Structure formats: structure tokens, C-alpha cells
Amino acid sequence: MTVRGLSLPELVDACVASGVGSVGLWREPVRAHGVEAAARLVRDAGLTVSTLCRGGFLTATDPSVRADALADNRAAVDEAAALGTDTLVLVSGGLPPGARDLGAARERVAAALHTLAPYAADRGVRLAIEPLHPMFASDRCVVSTLEQALDLAERFPARQVGVCVDTYHLWWDDRAPAQLTRAGESGRVFAFQLADWVTPLPEGVLNGRGQLGDGVIDLREWHARVDAAGYSGPVEVELFSDSLWARDGREVLTETVDRYLRHATGPP
Structure with missing residues (x-):
């Protein structure tokens, strides 16, 4: 998503040229290219x-909408398996029209996971619940911390459901470091994403993430915390x-690699 202008x-090609060994993909460009063709493209490179x-x-309450969502998530699991990744990131969804009960919405997420987690596990795919900043609770994600x-994750086996840690969404929460330790103890940190928080926020908040080093987040400290929690997988930079x-x-990717090395790893 950071370089979504590239096919x-x-x-x-840009990842290979920049020495980037892993790439986090989004479903839309993968589907546009063809899932099997995308898998071959990445693998052959x-x-x-x-x-x-x-x-x-x-989070939908309408039965037909919920059925469609479950079907789409099963398809996403199948796509992840075809691409050779063991992790599908989940954004839980916001409040349905007219709803105000956040707790009930989260319980509907849990109910859906009871169906999806075993399906994903049978295909070698883990589900990573990503909490989003509270400003997205109404329309995108009722899971904010x-x-x-x-x-939610701990209702399921650790091999099936875990979390995605994104600095953009979690940097403000003083309870997050202790929760990261908790996640590490049960092996539930499935993904780690970096983005910076710039002030003032751009008018289009959804697409206003900062390039690493341009904002206020202590990215190096977050990286150290995730390392200490036992996570040793790929680190993604996800910039909307x-x-x-x-x-x-290509220029953005080269800059991002440089910013990662300068602002997220090693000594200051």
C-alpha cells in the first residue's frame, strides 16, 4: 500500500532492486493480477x-450481510494460502447503520472468528486482529486497543488467532507496552507494521500517515518492544x-528503506 501506484x-522488481525480501500484499491488486499469477510472480522473484x-x-447484524462477509473472509484465507503467507490481517469493521453498542459489535466479531479460525487453521493461515486508532471505531474498526x-484472540488457540501491531494505531496507548508483553508471552504477535503520526493531521485522515521519521512516534522504541516480545518475523511499513x-x-520505496534503517533500527 505504501507504493500503491506501482503495478x-x-x-x-522494485523490492528485488532495493533488497527487500518480503512484501505485504493487499487483496485488490492481487485479484486484479490473478491470485495464482501473483503467487508465481512473487515466488519466481x-x-x-x-x-x-x-x-x-x-460486525453486521443483517444475516445476509454477515453471510457475505464470512464468504469473503473464507476467500481471503484461500488467497493467503495460495500466496504462501501464513498471516491474514483482519480489520474488524465498524458499527452497523443505526447501532451504538460497541460491545455487541465486538461479540459479533468473536462469533465470526469461531467460524473462520478453524477454517483458516486447516489451510495453514493465522488470523491477525489489527486494532485501529479510536477515531476509526465508528466506521472501520470497533477494536481500538x-x-x-x-x-478476542485469547478465546482461540494461539496458533489460530493473534494480533497485528501497527505503531500508527497504538502509539498513544500507555497500556499497549504491557499488552505487547502479554501478546508475546502467548506467541500471538503475528505481524508488525510501522507508520508515523504527523501533526496536524491532514484533512484526509485515513490517508494521512507520515513517512518514518516525519512524525512523533518513537519507532525505534516500538521496534525494541516488539523484539523483546519475541517477534522475529518481517517488519512491514504501511503508509496510507x-x-x-x-x-x-520506486523513489518512495528507496526512501522508505532508508528511513527504516535510520529511524526504526539500531542506536539513535
Whole structure:
């Protein structure tokens, strides 16, 4: 998503040229290219798929809408398996029209996971619940904190359901470090994503994430916390940014690798 202006073949070529060994893919470009063709493209380039985004949106009350959501999530699991990744990221979904009960919405997410978790496990895919910043609770994700995500995940075996840790969404929460330790103790950190928080927020909040080092998040400290929690998998940089999308994707990827090395790893 950071370089969404690149086609999938262009993205793969740019990753190889930049020394990036894994790539987190989104379903829309994968489907546009063809799932099996995308899997071959990535595999033949010597890359691996770190995660697939996204499943979820499981909060509907209408039975037909819920059935459609479950079917779409099963398809997402199948796509993840075909791509060779063991992790599907879930964004839970917001409040249905007219609803105000956040707790009930989260319980509908849990009910959906009871169906999806075994289906995914049978196909070698884990479900990573991603908490989003509270400003998205009404329309995109009723799971706003790492604690809430773990409360859901821990209803299921650790090999089936865990969490995705995204600095953009969690940096503000002073309870998150302790919850990260909790997640690490049960082996439930399935994915780690970096983005920075810039102030003032752009008018289009959804697409206003900051390039690493441009904002206020202590990315190096977050990286150290996730390392200490026992996570050793790929680190993704996921930047929804109108300003970055307006630039050449290869240039953005090169800059992102440099920013990661300068602002997220090693000593300051």
C-alpha cells in the first residue's frame, strides 16, 4: 500500500532492486493480477509474502450481510494460502447503520472468528486482529486497543488467532507496552507494521500517515518492544499517504528503506 501506484510486477522488481525480501500484499491488486499469477510472480522473484490484507468487517447484524462477509473472509484465507503467507490481517469493521453498542459489535466479531479460525487453521493461515486508532471505531474498526484485540484472540488457540501491531494505531496507548508483553508471552504477535503520526493531521485522515521519521512516534522504541516480545518475523511499513502516492513508487520505496534503517533500527 505504501507504493500503491506501482503495478504488482513493478512492485516485485522494485523490492528485488532495493533488497527487500518480503512484501505485504493487499487483496485488490492481487485479484486484479490473478491470485495464482501473483503467487508465481512473487515466488519466481525469490520474495515471500509477509501478510495479506485484509479480511474482517464482521460486525453486521443483517444475516445476509454477515453471510457475505464470512464468504469473503473464507476467500481471503484461500488467497493467503495460495500466496504462501501464513498471516491474514483482519480489520474488524465498524458499527452497523443505526447501532451504538460497541460491545455487541465486538461479540459479533468473536462469533465470526469461531467460524473462520478453524477454517483458516486447516489451510495453514493465522488470523491477525489489527486494532485501529479510536477515531476509526465508528466506521472501520470497533477494536481500538491491543488489549481489546487480545481479549478476542485469547478465546482461540494461539496458533489460530493473534494480533497485528501497527505503531500508527497504538502509539498513544500507555497500556499497549504491557499488552505487547502479554501478546508475546502467548506467541500471538503475528505481524508488525510501522507508520508515523504527523501533526496536524491532514484533512484526509485515513490517508494521512507520515513517512518514518516525519512524525512523533518513537519507532525505534516500538521496534525494541516488539523484539523483546519475541517477534522475529518481517517488519512491514504501511503508509496510507496521498502525498507519497503522488510520487514515483520506486523513489518512495528507496526512501522508505532508508528511513527504516535510520529511524526504526539500531542506536539513535
